Amino acid sequence: MSGNDEKIDETRRRFMMSGALMVSFSMLPGVKAMAQEVIADEGAVVHIGKATQALAGSLKTNPYLDAWIRIDAAGKVTVHTGKVELGTGVRTALLQVAAEELDMAPSLITFLTANTGASPDEGLTAGSHTIADSGSALLNAAAQVRGLLVDAAATHFGVSSGELVARNAVIKAPDGRSMTYGEAVRLVNLHRVATPDSPLKDPAKFDMIGTSLPRLDIPAKVTGLPSYVQDMTMPGMLHARVVMPPVYEAKLLETNAPGILKMPGVVKVVRNGSLLAVVARGEWQAVQAQRALSAGCKWTAGRSLPDPSTVHRDLKQISTEHIEIANVHVPAGTPVKTLSAKYSKRYMMHGSIGPSCAVALYKNGAMTVWTHSQGVYPLRDGLAEMLSMPKEKIRCVHVEGSGCYGHNGADDVAAHAALIAREMDGAPVRVQWMREQEHTWDHFTPAMVTEVSASLDAGGTIVDWNYSLWSSSHNERIVNAGRLIPAQMLEKPFAPAPSVPMVQPEGGGDRNAIPLYAFPNMRVMNNFSPTMPLNTSAMRSLGAHMNVFSIEAIMDELAAAAGADPVAFRLKHMQDPRARDVIELAARRFGWPGAPRKRNHGVGFAFGKYKNLMAYVAIAVEVSVVPETGQVRLEHAEVAVDSGQIVNPDGIRNQIEGGVIQSASWTLSEELQFDTSRIRSFDWSSYPILRYSAAPRAVNVHLIDRPGTPFLGAAEASMGPTAGAIANALFDATGKRLRDMPLAGESLRRQINA
Structure with a gap:
């Protein structure tokens, strides 16, 4: 690249x-x-x-x-x-x-x-x-x-x-x-x-x-040296594995702990209510004991999960908080054509490559936790409440983890480590979640529904815009002990703090729901669900992935209705000069729209300013489609970025490239598998992510540096524009308007062959 x-x-x-x-x-x-x-x-x-x-x-x-x-x-x-x-x-x-x-x-x-x-x-x-x-x-x-x-x-x-x-x-x-x-x-x-x-x-x-100073963390990672909390070793360290309930709210009835204590290397079985773990001298001994312990457990039924076939319908019913986040009315031209569309996204998981891990040591009345949490201070406060310890007696030290992308299991495994370490006074305890635990107990990104209706006047200008979204919480970060999964399983459980919507301009599910385009009449509604059928929380870009996808997809439909080129149509409605610069640069570098496409190939364009506060990103892409299978490949992308004063150009390119690839995986392929009994995506075969063989052939990132201007965050800025550009390119390739993510696979094959 x-x-x-x-x-x-x-x-x-x-x-x-x-x-x-x-x-x-x-x-x-x-x-x-x-x-x-x-x-x-x-x-x-x-x-x-x-x-x-x-x-x-x-x-x-x-x-x-x-x-x-x-x-x-x-x-x-x-x-x-x-x-x-x-x-x-x-x-x-x-x-x-x-x-x-x-x-x-x-x-x-x-x-x-x-x-x-x-x-x-x-x-x-x-x-x-x-x-x-x-x-x-x-x-x-x-x-x-x-x-x-x-x-x-x-x-x-x-x-x-x-x-x-x-x-x-x-x-x-x-x-x-x-x-x-x-x-x-x-x-x-x-x-x-x-x-x-x-x-x-x-x-x-x-x-x-x-300057593109070489990254500090790369040499150890590419040479296999210890780089992550998963790699940590300490003198006298014990290994622990936890047994998780089969489904939400299941209660532990009985175990076969006496037999487990006779297994080689086993030091202790820790139980507190429905929290269950085994501690051993060796890691493989802990794994073997955990498997045997899990097999001998009996649980209550727990609660049922939602029917995946009705998730989006149900979401509208449970979204009981209606928040108007934009309402603008200015005299404009008379509407002559109105387009309406509905879009949806399914639940997805973080898919962290390394399952969550933490090391904890309880000694002399003080607790030290080495963690890959995104927030060591909020975690410390949650642990202090859970353990009934003064904050000053708890120290949380960040050590990088293998895989993140948002609120995964890092805080929860840290809570496991702290609870178990307290039972093993003086000995460091390493807790490593298993792959199926990382997948099934993830804080998933919520399913979403968006609806948009927009009107054009006789001159092909958007004069009216109405947008609504439905989503549960994108932010269940640690604000009290009850937000830690292990704390909910204790004999005296902690209740999680109520879910509340994140406020604009950052937003949660409504992040980037307000377009940056200049529309004279605009109304945007955030319909928030305070209840969550599945555990959900923050994943990279939060609602921006879905909202920019929806906005940029309908912008292409409106451009077609106006008989306008999609890039020219965006520029017509864009007043922000820096946004115009990235749109023009991405189009120019791509050679928009380019030569006539090969059969089953298409091109698409999209734009977004992350949170309307951070980096500007415009992207032009080419995709290819295999009609017989519904397989889609992002072939080529040209991305223009304005993140203000650039600190490390190569670092920004890395993040934009990674965001494009990850967003392509989300947009085309990823969806959580579950039924009313339990989560079914428990390994990589049941939750496939983009493979190296399907990686784009070229992603070129073009940076606009603005010395002396404020730094603008870029790490999550390409997620939404990539999704929108792919949707638009798929229409160009297939003639089908695809509005329900994931876009590729069997559903696409059926639409093409319908």
Whole structure:
């Protein structure tokens, strides 16, 4: 795959050749590093909350400079973020941001990610917010720290700050005198609240931001070195496996625990209500014992699941909260033609490649959990409630996990590990879910229904737009102990907090439901279901995948009704100049619409600005169809992206390419299999995802850099536009308007051959 950049000053895009990069963290609970000291004064943060609203990004909630950057007397620079690496490359990009404004080579910085009590509390790493929020905070914090150090050195030398040059943690005066950051920090107190104004560098002089610095995490991953929490080992570590109920709300009646205790290596069988686990000295011993223990369990019937054939009809009945999120009325032309359409999406799962895992140690009355959670602070608070322990006695340390894409089982397996570790005082316990548990106890992305009606005037302009969506919750994150699945199974169970809709402009199921196009009359309704027939929560892009799919599909139908080219039709209704730029760039790079297509090939186009807040993405695609089987392949895509100031171009391309491929898998193939008895997608054969053999032949990403503008998150921005472009390309290839995802396979074959 390849890509090209637009409007980029190549003189500032130099690779840093300053040696190896270092990122360190301790997996040993006995290590008490400076980075683990609690600096932020929570009371003061609350007190100055209003005064910090002008601060950049996450400085609003974590305003102390030394919550982000710490420098010891020896000159060691440690940079913290409350965000975590989920495979998107943000750890590298955030390091680049800090290194740029500190005027340091990245290899001289120790960079640490989320760890409760040590890092700033930035909540969740989700929603493409990391670079926008944490990156903006680090950019300004680093600039202010550098400015304070330089000012201190200037006072010491008796010169003006403008005469000094800072580079690689050394401040030099014109006369040859110098001072290290370690010496300068003795003259200034970094435990101070950030200010709204920062001495930021001129973007034209950046030498780190804007370069494709190699990712920190890749070498270990491609060489098979320990990289994930699944790889963790600790002295004396025990292995645990859990037995999960066969269906929601089933209660454990009896077990064969006495026989299990006689199996080789088994140390203990842990039971608390319907929570059941076996602990063994070896991992394979734990697996064998878990299988035997599971086979000997008796459960109550639990509750029935919905009928998959009526899910979308039922969704309309249980969506009892009706929220109007847009209502615009401006005089416009007279409607002469109205089109209406209904779209649907089935339940899907995260499909994390590595089943969820956690390691926990309970020792001396304190609990440490190593976890791939997206939010170590919310998880810590949930664990504290579940375990009836003070928050300060629980430490959650992020270690990357193999597979994420949203709210999978990471928090739940961490809760399992904590509960079991408390029964094994002094011994670290590793809990690894099995594949069928990861699949069947996932927090699925909800099924959805959307309906749209739009009218054209005599000039082919959209003059009226009515859009409605129906969905259950896309966000069941850990806000109390009851949101942790194991906590619901205890003898004294915790109840999950009620489901509530996420508010605009971010939105949940209604994310991107408000089009960016300029429509004079527009009404958008979010019909939210506070009840969930299946466990659901956040998956990459939330409702944006479905809403952009629906909006962009009907835009093509409206273009056809107006006798207009789909790209020209979009530009006609788009006023945002940056949106127009990406639309025009994607079309130009694709050569839209291109030469006449081969038989059973089609092209399609779509656009979206993620959450109407983040990155702009336009995409043109070519697909091929095998009519006899309904097989569809995304052959080729040209994608244009504007994510503001680019930090790491290759990192953005990686995320856009990955999003295109994953969205193609969702849009064409993925759907959860279940019946009224239980979840039936328990392995990869019952939940197939896109294989390497079906990967696109070419995905080219073209970046528009805008130096000095705010960072705009891009990681999830291509999901919706890809779905819309594929739907439009399938119509071009088959003449069939496909409105119900997944689009490929047997249903497509039947429509083609009807």
